[in-house]
Amino acid sequence: MANLPLPTAPDIEDVRSAADRIAPYAVRTPLLESSHLNEISGGRLLIKAEPLQRTGSFKFRGAFNTVSRLTEEDMAHGVVAYSSGNHAQGVASAAQILGILAVIVMPEDAPRVKIENTQSFGAEVVFYDRYNEDREAIAEQIAEVRSAALIRPYEDPRIIAGQGTTGLEIAEQSRERDISLDAVLVCCGGGGLISGCATVFAEEMPETDVYSVEPEGFDDTARSLAAGERLRVDPDCRSFCDALQAPMPGELTFSINKRLLAGGLVVSDAQVSDAMRQAYDRLKLIVEPGGAVALAAALSGVFDCRDKTVAVVCSGGNVDADTFSRVLGEL
């Protein structure tokens, strides 16, 4: 990407167009509420349940929006993606629906459920070592050899517009219920989901504050927002939140987030585990670690919800059963 000009940020019309495009295939996930969770937070929480999305995370939205916009000629050569697992499933599923080939570069230590699902959508999976190899370089090489389109996880306005449909639905569903939102909490890895959501709220509900939430150690967006420039995570850092381990904010996503976000929040592993248990108990929803950081911020008091109405994105539910059982047993 370094030699290419930065693509233009998507606008609200791009998000609306993505919403139309994904509508026949994506789930309009519900905005859930629990009196128990309201009580814990001291405010009113509305939880966008993206684990119920096709492929078990919001990533299908951006993937389908992007892959379906390729030319027929591009489609004939298939697509390539790199991903810790949710973008992988999104691209694999989109490719399967559109009848084209997909190769996905995934870390060898990705959750089994993410690897198996990606393969079950008919994609070829190529493994790499998350800590010693450059996944982008591997994917770029495969794409070049095959003349295939590389579907990046967040540095693409079509991806950002697709993920932004999550925010568009939150705005619509809140309005349908005459709810005005004080804040929206969104998890942040590379920043695709939150930059798309922030684009929507800036236009649709400009009085609503949008905050990123990251796990300890991978708080590069929070630190970058504070510094006003993109900062890297410590390369030796590890996190329970396998979906949120991007090494630094995307250039395009950060250019949007810097402009539109109210701030960046950070939660601990223990707060994430607690949020996963609360989602089990109170929402009957499986939420994966990376998908639970925003809920963790709301329930732990990292974000003070008292007397506020706050939308919280639970972004995905692809977690291995042994990990999930371990979290349930930690109480």
Add this chain to the structure above:
Amino acid sequence: MANLPLPTAPDIEDVRSAADRIAPYAVRTPLLESSHLNEISGGRLLIKAEPLQRTGSFKFRGAFNTVSRLTEEDMAHGVVAYSSGNHAQGVASAAQILGILAVIVMPEDAPRVKIENTQSFGAEVVFYDRYNEDREAIAEQIAEVRSAALIRPYEDPRIIAGQGTTGLEIAEQSRERDISLDAVLVCCGGGGLISGCATVFAEEMPETDVYSVEPEGFDDTARSLAAGERLRVDPDCRSFCDALQAPMPGELTFSINKRLLAGGLVVSDAQVSDAMRQAYDRLKLIVEPGGAVALAAALSGVFDCRDKTVAVVCSGGNVDADTFSRVLGEL
């Protein structure tokens, strides 16, 4: 009930009226679909996700419809209910919303999550021994002493109409997506949910077959449908499906079910556990044992879904974490 005349069965207008009444408080739960589950079943499955309902099961629907129709004078004396746990939470939550007192008679071996939630809604819980005491007699006595209204779990047209809103939503949501249903599979304990749903489908989609699904041993409705008269379960019978242990079909519910159901299906504990794991893996939804019997029938082939479009009600998700982890680990 023996000395009272059988109340009139509710009709579709009663269900519509219940839908209006519960709308501000109940969740219009989504009808989910998974390509993986479709593949396993050989057909197309649409899964009504009632674990996402307020209180974690469909029982809130009937409870709120019934309790909210009491006179002000009745409300002043509070309500009494007996329940294995989901009707308990439904009545307790409805009473809390309406600002009235509730006493709930629950088996001492009910799942902890059901007991704790019932108490958390402000209800007083009275325990009984599921296998040696008569819960109805205990509840009737409490109701008499307090002049409180007894909210029965299924032998009440208001309860049946309320639970029937589940079916009304399935019919509406299918129609919104231009889907015509070959069959609907619904779990069956006392028969309130399925008699309400059957009432809806007889009117709205008369070509759709409605089947009850029960766990082995508690197959009283299946046997009663075959015999043409109400038969009891073996009193020594035990089941993993704590929510479906009614001793025999209700008189009112069976009078409806006998007329409207296409048949009764029976599934094993192993099939139920497998369905719970599939709901975890593919839907990211917590489904309790009793809530998973209909999905079990669809996935195991007990009901042959090949080339059919089948709606499946997952009726609740109130299962203790240790039980759920054990089921996940059984693979």
